[in-house]
Amino acid sequence: MxxxxxxxxxxxxxxxxxxxxxxxxxxxxxxxxxxxxxxxxxxKPKEMPSDNGLLFRQLFHEGTYTYTYLLACSKTRDAILIDPVDDMVDRDLKYADELGLNLIYGINTHVHADHVTGTGKLKEALPNLKSVISAKSGASADKCLENGNIITFGTEYLECRETPGHTGGCMTYVSHDHRMAFTGDALLIRGCGRTDFQQGNPSQLFDSVHKQIFSLPDNYRLYPGHDYKGFTVTSVGEEKTLNPRLTLSKEKFIEFMRELNLAYPRLIDVSVPANLKCGTLSKAAHDGSQQILDKLH
Incomplete structure (x- = not known):
């Protein structure tokens, strides 16, 4: 046959x-x-399909509904991970290896409160990998970014746009060549991140989204840091017209966010201290964190 x-x-x-x-x-x-x-x-790895030179994968962490994004230059195989989760580092490393990629950056959109970043474990496994985060986050990293900085990997690049409000150090990463942006928790699909902790400010978040994200062309695809309803991607045009929070007036938005009265994040006392140090903890901090986790289970 x-x-x-x-x-x-x-x-x-x-x-x-x-x-x-x-x-x-x-x-x-x-x-x-x-x-x-x-x-x-x-x-062969060089023959892997890509979107006009960019290899792109959206990965998911079920426990925290977190999206991790793998982006790579199909020509040089240099790659980055946006918002890796510590529990999923083995998966991410295996996947990158299968695709023949060279991970050079572990990037965070902000200091997370709901999970420990995977950048610490990534650096242990890949000594040449560099951690990246906004300079205004207050976190330690190999590379601290300012508004307008450019991250390059191979022939690909991302523009860094400061979008504070959910936290004081949020950053959105934009690929103009591929009409896509990674918004972290600043803008979610039909929602946005909370503003009641970590230097959160609803007025600042409203301005960030409208000036730094909604100013992009309507056909730019937006990839959030989380989704709790099964959605994966949206667009600037969709959110400008359909987001029930960000279509409010600024005054109404501020009032709405201040009245949310959300529960205290269950892992914040573990995640934030670790994420301020690139996902690493001292033994004493690790032991204290484990006691917190044991109480939660």
Whole structure:
């Protein structure tokens, strides 16, 4: 059966390439069409499909509904992770390795209160990887960003836009070449991050979203830090017209956010101290954090 398929292909494509056939059929086929075949794909990393040069994956942490984003230059294989979660570092490292990627940056949109960042563990596994966060976050990192800075990985780049309000050090990362932005918790799908802790300020958040995110073209896709209803992506145009919070007047928005009366984040006393130190904890802090976690379970 397989021999007949190969012969048909050879008649259609006299100068066929066995490697191309391998990528089409998902089997290892030599021109002589021997009797032993491998079911493993042999597609090389440089041949992995990409979106106009950008390899992009959206990953999920079920425990905290957190999105982690893997972006890579398909030409150089240099890659970054946005908002990695410590519990999922093994998954992320394995996935990057499978794709033949060289992780160079672990980037955070802000100091998280609901999970410990994975940048600390990533740096332990990959000594050359650099941690990245906003300078105004107050967190320690290898690279601290200011508004307007550019992050490059291979031939790809992200523009850094300060979007404080959820916390005092939130940053949105924008890829203009691919019309996409990673908003962290500043802007969620049909919502936004809370503003009642970590230097949160509803007035500042309203201005950040309208000036730094809604100023982007309507067709830019927006990827949030979390989603709790099963959504994965939105757009500037959608949120400008359909976000029930950010379509309010500024005065109404401030009033709404101040009246939310949300519960105290269950992991904030563990996450924030660790995330201020790039996801690392001293033994004493680790032991104290474990006591908190034990009480929560």
């Amino acid at each position: 397989l021999r007949q398929v190969v012969r048909n292909v050879e008649r259609i494509l006299p100068s066929w390439n066995p490697e191309v056939a391998t990528s089409i059929f998902g089997v290892n086929i030599s021109r002589s069409c021997g009797t032993t075949y491998s079911r493993r794909y042999s597609m």
